[in-house]
Amino acid sequence: xxxxxESGGGSVQAGGSLRLSCAASGYTDSINCMGWFRHAPGKxxxxxxxxxxxxxxxxxxxxxxxxxxxSQDNPNxxxxxxxxxxxxxxxxxxxxxAGDTLCFFGDSRRPPMYNYWGQGTQVTVSS
Numbered sequence: 001x002x003x004x005x006e007s008g009g010g011s012v013q014a015g016g017s018l019r020l021s022c023a024a025s026g027y028t029d030s031i032n033c034m035g036w037f038r039h040a041p042g043k044x045x046x047x048x049x050x051x052x053x054x055x056x057x058x059x060x061x062x063x064x065x066x067x068x069x070x071s072q073d074n075p076n077x078x079x080x081x082x083x084x085x086x087x088x089x090x091x092x093x094x095x096x097x098a099g100d101t102l103c104f105f106g107d108s109r110r111p112p113m114y115n116y117w118g119q120g121t122q123v124t125v126s127s
Contacts, residue, residue, distance in 0.1 A: 002026040002116040006096045009121030012086055016125070020081040022096030022118060028076040033103035036070065036081045037111060038092035038123075047109040048094070049081060059109065063089075086125045093120040 008020040024031065035050030049060045049070040058070050069082040079096065097114035106113045 002028060002031060002098050004096045004098055004116055004118035006094065006118040006121040009094060009123045011124040011126065014087055014125055014127050016086050017082070017084045018086065018123060020083065020094055020096075020121060020123075022079045022081075024076060024078065024098060028098075030100045031076040031098045032101070033099045033108050033114070034072070034076075034079045035097045035099075035103075035108065035114065036079075037095045037097055038090075039095065039120075040092040043092075045095070045111050047111075050103075050108050051079065052104070052108075061109075083123070086123075088125045088127045090123060091125050092123060094123050095120045 003025045005023045031053055033050055033052055036048040037045050038048050039045040047061055048064055051058045051070050053075040067085045072079045096118040098116040099114040103113040
């Protein structure tokens with residue numbers, strides 16, 4: 001089992017920045033991918049960014065490219081999401097996720113590819 005604990009959410013004005021952290025513990029050797037997803041009211045949960053932890057290869061959804069950066073401290077330890085130039089449409093509950101086999105061989109943009117989820121942290125951006 002893997003446990004994920006997020007932190008760093010909050011409320012900011014448009015144009016501001018936040019840094020989310022996700023600390024992994026437990027059987028972290030099994031992790032191949034880690035990602036950040038978000039879920040806004042009335043919308044489906046969507047991938048924001050993910051990273052293949054061994055190779056450091058990253059993916060970003062188009063709406064955050066150039067503004068958000070995913071990074072990691074020691075593969076499978078802590079993953080960060082630096083969010084700059086925040087917009088009101090970035091308002092959502094942000095979830096950290098970790099996956100072993102499915103995310104590695106399947107579509108890592110899809111939530112079902114991840115085995116473990118954090119409790120979520122709220123990000124609110126006001127205009």
